[in-house]
Every structure is written in structure tokens, then in C-alpha cells.
Amino acid sequence: MAGGPGSYVLGEEEKKELLDVIEGGALFRYGVPGIDGFKHKVASFEEEMKKTIGIKHVVATSSGTGSLLCCLAALGIGAGDEVIVPGYTFIASISSVILSNAIPVLAEVDDSLTIDPKKIEELITPQTRAIMPVHMLGNPCDIKAIMEIAKRHRLFVIEDCCQAFGASYQGHRLGTFGDISAFSLHVFKTITAGDGGAVATNDDMLYERAFGFHDQGHKPSRMGVEVGNRSIVGMNLRMNELTGAVSLAQIRKLDMILDKLREKKTKLKNMLGVLPHASYRKINDVKGECGTLLTLLFDSSEYAEKFSEAIGSKPLAYSGWHVYNNMEQVLNKVTGAKANCPYECPRFPVKREYKKHMLPQTDEIVGRAVNISIGVVDKGVGAAYGININSSDEEIKQVADKIKEAAASL
Numbered sequence: 001m002a003g004g005p006g007s008y009v010l011g012e013e014e015k016k017e018l019l020d021v022i023e024g025g026a027l028f029r030y031g032v033p034g035i036d037g038f039k040h041k042v043a044s045f046e047e048e049m050k051k052t053i054g055i056k057h058v059v060a061t062s063s064g065t066g067s068l069l070c071c072l073a074a075l076g077i078g079a080g081d082e083v084i085v086p087g088y089t090f091i092a093s094i095s096s097v098i099l100s101n102a103i104p105v106l107a108e109v110d111d112s113l114t115i116d117p118k119k120i121e122e123l124i125t126p127q128t129r130a131i132m133p134v135h136m137l138g139n140p141c142d143i144k145a146i147m148e149i150a151k152r153h154r155l156f157v158i159e160d161c162c163q164a165f166g167a168s169y170q171g172h173r174l175g176t177f178g179d180i181s182a183f184s185l186h187v188f189k190t191i192t193a194g195d196g197g198a199v200a201t202n203d204d205m206l207y208e209r210a211f212g213f214h215d216q217g218h219k220p221s222r223m224g225v226e227v228g229n230r231s232i233v234g235m236n237l238r239m240n241e242l243t244g245a246v247s248l249a250q251i252r253k254l255d256m257i258l259d260k261l262r263e264k265k266t267k268l269k270n271m272l273g274v275l276p277h278a279s280y281r282k283i284n285d286v287k288g289e290c291g292t293l294l295t296l297l298f299d300s301s302e303y304a305e306k307f308s309e310a311i312g313s314k315p316l317a318y319s320g321w322h323v324y325n326n327m328e329q330v331l332n333k334v335t336g337a338k339a340n341c342p343y344e345c346p347r348f349p350v351k352r353e354y355k356k357h358m359l360p361q362t363d364e365i366v367g368r369a370v371n372i373s374i375g376v377v378d379k380g381v382g383a384a385y386g387i388n389i390n391s392s393d394e395e396i397k398q399v400a401d402k403i404k405e406a407a408a409s410l
């Protein structure tokens with residue numbers, strides 16, 4: 001079975017919440033006129049997430065991608081604006097910027113596989129409006145360093161927490177550092193409702209704008225259609241009550257899931273000890289990371305390739321989804337104000353081109369990196385092999401033995 005940790009612990013709790021909604025008969029997040037059984041699951045999920053993350057506002061959405069779009073719209077980022085985003089991330093971090101008519105500027109990652117703070121300042125131009133650090137593979141970015149750079153240059157920070165729901169940095173949950181942040185409840189994420197997402201912020205104005213963007217411009221928690229009260233043009237990125245029910249049951253399991261992941265990862269790491277020709281990627285907060293994956297960094301790409309072959313996997317460079325070199329939708333294209341258009345827009349100058357191998361440091365690192373699953377079992381992130389959140393000690397030992405054997409054969 002593939003999937004994220006949340007999908008391995010689906011059970012009675014999710015069933016109970018779902019049944020509650022079905023029995024009540026109101027599937028829309030605001031209830032349905034004439035139906036008394038409205039159960040407020042989306043609103044309850046938002047409340048629970050606020051408490052769990054430690055943040056003032058949450059808007060539940062239909063996906064992480066939709067959440068990123070809300071963040072960008074809330075900040076008013078649009079035509080001609082540049083957003084600095086790492087070249088190792090899921091396409092949505094980049095495409096959400098393009099679809100906001102803004103310009104993604106790709107940045108290098110370091111050996112934490114998150115954006116390298118040392119490489120950010122050289123990318124800042126008069127057009128730069130925001131940095132989008134992505135907490136990749138459950139590992140917090142060096143978020144304090146990023147916040148300092150943003151403050152110095154008066155830039156917004158949008159935290160992409162889609163792969164790190166619940167992780168923390170120096171005792172504070174991710175998503176509470178930047179101006180606004182995006183979360184995903186996709187099936188490969190820490191907790192899941194199949195699809196779904198959330199936006200979080202401490203800023204009242206950003207909350208109102210993000211909410212409006214996700215719900216046709218309406219003010220937060222409307223009841224019915226509030227004509228005359230809509231300030232911005234938005235779209236429909238709402239979460240429904242069925243998704244809300246599962247999300248609610250899952251967020252109540254978040255800390256249990258994180259404890260289990262960290263425990264299993266520690267066990268596997270202890271069994272592996274020091275491997276020949278390999279080390280582990282840098283973790284920016286060992287206690288706070290999600291523990292969804294164990295990433296090995298080999299001394300060379302040749303070692304990484306040979307090792308991967310032995311365990312039936314591939315180095316991150318070839319894992320498909322998450323490396324800019326594999327994003328054919330973006331490569332050899334230009335972004336300006338009409339980024340998604342087949343012709344050039346004369347009103348805006350051509351701004352950026354995206355070329356294979358334009359980020360040599362990132363290429364070098366992802367070429368040597370191999371993911372072992374701990375809780376995210378996903379070929380798409382190169383984690384086709386490893387353990388899952390329910391693996392027994394015996395199963396963990398078997399995986400450790402195979403990894404040791406493969407490393408020893410290099």
C-alpha cells in the first residue's frame with residue numbers, strides 16, 4: 001500500500017465523524033437551509049487546527065494548491081511580482097505563483113533539501129515581493145534565517161507546510177513564522193482526507209482576504225449569500241462537510257502520528273548506525289521534524305544510483321515530481337504577466353526562463369540523495385522502499401538489514 005501516515009491510521013474515529021454528517025444530511029460547510037442536522041465539521045476542524053498549530057486564524061480549503069493560491073491572493077501578489085521558491089519542491093509551489101500571474105524565481109536547496117538561506121539574497125530584485133520556503137519531506141526550513149532576510153528586505157513569507165503538517169522549529173509549529181502559510185491534506189501527507197488543505201495566519205486582514213478568495217469574496221463564516229458584503233473577487237476552494245469530518249478526526253490524531261513516526265525513524269536510524277559512503281541529510285530541528293522520511297546522502301551520485309537499484313528505488317533526481325529538472329510544464333518556458341499563455345504578452349517584458357540544470361547545487365544534492373519511507377510511502381518522492389507507520393520492530397529490522405547490505409555492497 002502507498003500513502004501517507006494518516007491513511008494508515010484511518011479507523012472508527014473517521015467513520016464516526018463521517019456518519020454524523022451523513023445522518024445530519026448537511027454536506028455544505030455553511031449547512032443547508034431547511035436541514036436541521038448541520039454538524040459544523042469544517043468549522044470544528046478549523047478550530048481544532050488553530051489550537052493545535054497555535055495560530056489565530058485558519059481557513060479550511062479543498063487542497064494545498066488552493067491554499068497556496070489563497071496565500072498569494074491574500075498578499076496581493078500578482079503581475080510582475082517575483083516570488084523566491086526552491087527548485088526542489090512539488091510543482092504546486094511554483095505553479096501557484098505562475099497562476100497568480102507572478103514570477104517564480106528558483107532558488108537552490110542545501111543538504112537539508114530545503115531552501116538554502118545563503119543563496120536567497122542574491123536572487124532579490126526590486127520586483128521581489130515574497131519568499132516561499134517549503135518545509136520539504138517533513139523537515140523544517142532554516143526558518144529563522146529566512147525570516148531575518150525577509151525582514152531586512154521587507155518581503156512577505158509564505159510558508160509551504162504541505163509536507164510538514166505538525167512539524168515545529170525551536171518549539172513553535174511550522175506555519176506560525178511567516179505572514180501566511182499553506183497546508184495539505186492530500187493522501188500522501190501527514191494527516192489526510194484524500195484531498196483538502198488549509199491556510200493559517202495571525203493577521204486579521206490576510207485572513208479576511210484568504211477567506212474571501214476561497215469563497216467568492218465572502219467575509220469569514222457567512223450564512224447564506226451576503227450581498228453587499230463582498231470585498232474581493234474570489235473563487236470556490238471551499239472544503240465540504242465530508243472532508244471536514246475526516247480532517248477533524250485526523251487532526252485529533254496528529255500528535256499520535258508524529259510520535260509514532262519519530263519513534264520508528266529513531267529505531268531505524270539506530271539499527272542502521274553509520275553506513276559506508278553515506279550520511280544523513282541535515283535536519284534543521286531534530287525534535288521538531290515530522291519524521292516522515294529518512295534521507296540518505298551518498299558521497300557520489302554513482303553510489304546513490306547503485307544503492308537505489310539494490311533496494312528497488314531511485315535517487316531523488318529521478319523521482320519525478322519534485323525536482324525542477326523534471327517539470328516539463330515549466331522548463332524552457334518564460335514567465336511574465338501571461339505565463340500560462342501560448343503567446344507573449346507585449347505589455348510585460350519577458351522575466352524569467354527555466355532551464356534544466358540551472359541550479360547546480362540542487363542538482364548535485366538530489367543526485368546523491370535517496371529517500372527511505374518512514375510514514376510517507378510514495379514513489380513520487382523517491383520513497384518506494386522503507387517502512388510505514390504501522391511497521392513492527394521485526395519489519396524495521398528487515399528493512400535495516402537490506403539497507404545495510406545494499407550500502408555494504410557499494
Ligand SMILES: Cc1ncc(COP(=O)(O)O)c(C=O)c1O
Pocket residue numbers: 063064065066089090092093134160162163183184185186195196197
Ligand atoms: C510542497 C508541496 N506544496 C504543495 C502541495 C500541493 O498540495 P495538494 O496536493 O493538496 O494540492 C504539495 C502536495 O502535493 C506539496 O508537497
